[in-house]
Amino acid sequence: MLVYKYPERTSWPSLLQRPVMDTAALETNVGNILADVKQNGDAAVRKYAQQFDKVQLQMLEVTSAEFIHAAAVLDADLKKAILQAKQNIELFHKAQQEAGKIIETMPGVQCWRKPVAIEKVGLYIPGGSAPLFSTILMLGIPAMIAGCKEIVLCTPSNAAGEVHPAVLFAAEQVGLDRVFKIGGVQAIAAMAYGTESVPKVHKIFGPGNQYVTCAKQLVNKSGVAIDMPAGPSEVAVLADETCIPSFVAADLLSQAEHGPDSQVLLVTTAGEIIEEVQKEVAAQLALLPRKDIAAQALENSRIILVKDTEEAMALLNAYAPEHLIVACKDDIGIADAVINAGSVFLGNYSPESAGDYASGTNHTLPTNGYATAYSGVSLDSFVKKITFQRLTKEGLQQIGATIETMAAAEGLDAHKNAVTIRLKYK
Amino acid sequence: MLVYKYPERTSWPSLLQRPVMDTAALETNVGNILADVKQNGDAAVRKYAQQFDKVQLQMLEVTSAEFIHAAAVLDADLKKAILQAKQNIELFHKAQQEAGKIIETMPGVQCWRKPVAIEKVGLYIPGGSAPLFSTILMLGIPAMIAGCKEIVLCTPSNAAGEVHPAVLFAAEQVGLDRVFKIGGVQAIAAMAYGTESVPKVHKIFGPGNQYVTCAKQLVNKSGVAIDMPAGPSEVAVLADETCIPSFVAADLLSQAEHGPDSQVLLVTTAGEIIEEVQKEVAAQLALLPRKDIAAQALENSRIILVKDTEEAMALLNAYAPEHLIVACKDDIGIADAVINAGSVFLGNYSPESAGDYASGTNHTLPTNGYATAYSGVSLDSFVKKITFQRLTKEGLQQIGATIETMAAAEGLDAHKNAVTIRLKYK
Numbered sequence: 001m002l003v004y005k006y007p008e009r010t011s012w013p014s015l016l017q018r019p020v021m022d023t024a025a026l027e028t029n030v031g032n033i034l035a036d037v038k039q040n041g042d043a044a045v046r047k048y049a050q051q052f053d054k055v056q057l058q059m060l061e062v063t064s065a066e067f068i069h070a071a072a073v074l075d076a077d078l079k080k081a082i083l084q085a086k087q088n089i090e091l092f093h094k095a096q097q098e099a100g101k102i103i104e105t106m107p108g109v110q111c112w113r114k115p116v117a118i119e120k121v122g123l124y125i126p127g128g129s130a131p132l133f134s135t136i137l138m139l140g141i142p143a144m145i146a147g148c149k150e151i152v153l154c155t156p157s158n159a160a161g162e163v164h165p166a167v168l169f170a171a172e173q174v175g176l177d178r179v180f181k182i183g184g185v186q187a188i189a190a191m192a193y194g195t196e197s198v199p200k201v202h203k204i205f206g207p208g209n210q211y212v213t214c215a216k217q218l219v220n221k222s223g224v225a226i227d228m229p230a231g232p233s234e235v236a237v238l239a240d241e242t243c244i245p246s247f248v249a250a251d252l253l254s255q256a257e258h259g260p261d262s263q264v265l266l267v268t269t270a271g272e273i274i275e276e277v278q279k280e281v282a283a284q285l286a287l288l289p290r291k292d293i294a295a296q297a298l299e300n301s302r303i304i305l306v307k308d309t310e311e312a313m314a315l316l317n318a319y320a321p322e323h324l325i326v327a328c329k330d331d332i333g334i335a336d337a338v339i340n341a342g343s344v345f346l347g348n349y350s351p352e353s354a355g356d357y358a359s360g361t362n363h364t365l366p367t368n369g370y371a372t373a374y375s376g377v378s379l380d381s382f383v384k385k386i387t388f389q390r391l392t393k394e395g396l397q398q399i400g401a402t403i404e405t406m407a408a409a410e411g412l413d414a415h416k417n418a419v420t421i422r423l424k425y426k
Numbered sequence: 427m428l429v430y431k432y433p434e435r436t437s438w439p440s441l442l443q444r445p446v447m448d449t450a451a452l453e454t455n456v457g458n459i460l461a462d463v464k465q466n467g468d469a470a471v472r473k474y475a476q477q478f479d480k481v482q483l484q485m486l487e488v489t490s491a492e493f494i495h496a497a498a499v500l501d502a503d504l505k506k507a508i509l510q511a512k513q514n515i516e517l518f519h520k521a522q523q524e525a526g527k528i529i530e531t532m533p534g535v536q537c538w539r540k541p542v543a544i545e546k547v548g549l550y551i552p553g554g555s556a557p558l559f560s561t562i563l564m565l566g567i568p569a570m571i572a573g574c575k576e577i578v579l580c581t582p583s584n585a586a587g588e589v590h591p592a593v594l595f596a597a598e599q600v601g602l603d604r605v606f607k608i609g610g611v612q613a614i615a616a617m618a619y620g621t622e623s624v625p626k627v628h629k630i631f632g633p634g635n636q637y638v639t640c641a642k643q644l645v646n647k648s649g650v651a652i653d654m655p656a657g658p659s660e661v662a663v664l665a666d667e668t669c670i671p672s673f674v675a676a677d678l679l680s681q682a683e684h685g686p687d688s689q690v691l692l693v694t695t696a697g698e699i700i701e702e703v704q705k706e707v708a709a710q711l712a713l714l715p716r717k718d719i720a721a722q723a724l725e726n727s728r729i730i731l732v733k734d735t736e737e738a739m740a741l742l743n744a745y746a747p748e749h750l751i752v753a754c755k756d757d758i759g760i761a762d763a764v765i766n767a768g769s770v771f772l773g774n775y776s777p778e779s780a781g782d783y784a785s786g787t788n789h790t791l792p793t794n795g796y797a798t799a800y801s802g803v804s805l806d807s808f809v810k811k812i813t814f815q816r817l818t819k820e821g822l823q824q825i826g827a828t829i830e831t832m833a834a835a836e837g838l839d840a841h842k843n844a845v846t847i848r849l850k851y852k
Binding site: 075077078080081082085087088095096101103105106113116118130132133202221223224225246247250254256258284288290294317331332335338339340341342343345346349350352354356357358359361366370371373375380385388390391393395396401403405406407409410411413415416417418419422 | 679
């Protein structure tokens with residue numbers, strides 16, 4: 001990790017720079033696959049499954065026999081852990097439910113908002129070396145709480161046409177019964193346009209590689225909503241002299257192991273901890289199965305020494321990290337200074353892993369600096385808040401002149417007339 | 427208006443089709459202007475102001491003398507109306523404030539969400555024939571309530587370099603003091619990238635023509651958030667035999683006058699009202715200053731007779747109108763069946779104009795079918811909901827095994843280790 005001591009503010013932009021993600025080069029290829037699936041449906045999906053995932057799929061949809069088998073073979077401890085995580089995630093996301101209260105802005109003028117579930121949503125869970133069943137909990141649970149009527153899950157199978165039992169168990173526990181063995185761009189296309197097997201949805205959620213990211217961007221442009229723009233995962237740790245360097249090192253490594261493009265940043269007000277953290281990073285890294293990946297990520301990672309907490313928070317708010325760990329004595333006070341971050345972990349006993357898996361908060365978060373303007377996934381991501389209003393005749397009499405005056409001043413006489421004609425009606 | 431009686435469900439998709447908006451053809455030109463402003467700042471902004479708005483701008487920012495002048499010359503009734511509307515919009519949007527409550531998902535595991543204002547936002551108000559001061563209220567009021575620290579407003583001036591006094595008065599009343607006389611693509615560019623005069627913002631709001639829409643899409647792709655995708659404005663009216671045909675006609679016309687591409691739809695269960703509504707439309711249209719525009723919009727508009735309310739709501743939910751007016755006896759009951767709409771107006775005395783100007787609800791709404799997945803602008807649009815968590819040592823002991831088991835099953839050992847190292851620490 002590169003160490004910067006008391007850098008000038010003018011150097012912050014270059015210090016905080018992220019690797020540039022550019023999917024423009026992929027757009028033609030990805031666009032062709034999208035168009036093919038839009039046109040040819042399941043046949044195109046099967047073709048790309050064969051081409052990219054080396055699997056010849058008969059049934060695209062997971063059967064109930066497969067769900068039963070998954071539950072039978074999955075390790076009991078893992079099942080217990082999934083159920084515990086589910087309980088916590090449910091508790092946290094249920095607390096986000098809102099009752100629409102009626103506001104009478106003037107006598108006889110009632111206005112309210114009502115959260116209404118997005119009717120049809122699609123969840124994408126990537127395949128690859130490990131089964132990302134935790135993301136099923138993070139997306140499926142709020143979708144179920146919201147009351148989405150049609151929830152489709154796409155995830156690639158292995159070459160034998162099987163989906164990992166942990167994925168199927170998690171899906172079943174959440175209540176997702178429509179799981180399709182489709183991965184990559186063809187999965188995004190199937191959910192965006194619909195095929196003979198896969199229902200078309202209004203919004204698509206979930207992580208993915210650069211092809212999936214590009215596909216989500218393209219279908220978003222053509223009218224399908226997506227959860228948020230994507231980017232490599234990242235953590236920033238703010239540590240003072242009360243931090244425990246081995247914990248800090250473990251947190252940095254838990255982000256670094258995600259991928260060679262992961263971003264890891266340590267900001268500290270305590271110069272004396274830097275060496276200790278670096279020693280711990282080296283020692284812990286050597287024992288990790290994914291040490292090659294983590295080592296690559298660490299090459300681009302930075303340790304920045306700043307003069308005080310205020311400067312630290314200015315720097316961190318400028319960076320807008322996806323995850324922010326505050327390992328400081330005054331962690332609660334510092335929390336108030338957070339303006340830009342996806343999710344914040346306070347104190348020495350709140351590792352990012354807690355939020356990644358089981359504490360209850362969502363792990364689908366804005367990265368790449370998007371935390372300046374975007375929130376992580378929550379119950380809100382699965383509902384629309386529709387406004388309603390009901391005016392009585394007396395209510396319209398109260399507010400009518402205001403509307404007429406404003407409409408006339410904007411040159412919209414028919415808008416004015418919609419009020420006038422009602423006021424004059426006997 | 428074209429009349430369709432009891433159309434088959436299979437014909438709904440073609441009946442409900444909207445004009446296709448395609449800004450792809452504009453992308454090169456718009457992209458060039460964006461790049462020029464990014465590179466050359468204020469000088470490029472001035473160049474395009476001269477080229478497109480025929481105005482030679484010295485100061486880009488509105489001065490306090492201009493605000494004072496605006497307040498002095500503006501009509502007293504209009505001022506009163508703006509203040510009344512402001513009061514109602516404030517009341518409705520303040521009620522959207524949330525206190526972040528702490529959820530203890532397990533003993534010692536505390537999680538909460540905190541709404542934090544987006545630090546820097548930009549509001550765009552188009553110029554053109556009429557001053558759209560109402561949109562300043564709709565965007566500026568929630569931005570102020572949210573507590574955004576930097577709120578920039580861009581709006582084009584006339585050829586004399588003046589901004590309409592109603593725009594300046596509304597801005598001042600809302601508390602917006604940074605108003606720039608910049609319009610079109612160059613305004614979006616200035617706010618997205620920043621110039622010598624205009625601060626760079628994280629999210630851009632506001633309506634605009636196809637060039638502005640295209641510019642918002644392009645800067646969104648490069649990382650600046652936008653309020654929502656745009657499209658022509660539209661209204662659907664659901665009317666039964668208790669509706670008042672002259673009111674329905676006035677509502678249809680108030681949408682039709684927006685522009686030749688406005689969408690107007692009347693769905694009714696009462697065949698007997700159709701002729702009366704058509705007569706009223708013709709009579710009222712003749713008296714409108716914007717009758718040519720409205721007449722064009724009506725050419726593409728439809729009246730659809732359906733067999734019952736259930737079928738009507740199925741059709742309307744498939745259409746997902748920006749505005750839905752329910753002029754029916756059981757308007758409250760029907761409200762419960764709304765799945766896809768931006769804003770809903772219930773009963774005979776709730777014209778769309780009420781929500782457009784003054785009842786309190788927001789008028790920046792999802793159109794073009796986006797109401798299937800998007801909400802209108804609200805206080806939520808100006809905040810991020812950041813999650814926080816704080817675990818005690820005992821809390822981590824409670825949840826530790828769950829995290830370790832899940833992380834190991836996903837093959838992420840460093841994630842597991844961030845917990846293990848803490849649990850083992852003495």
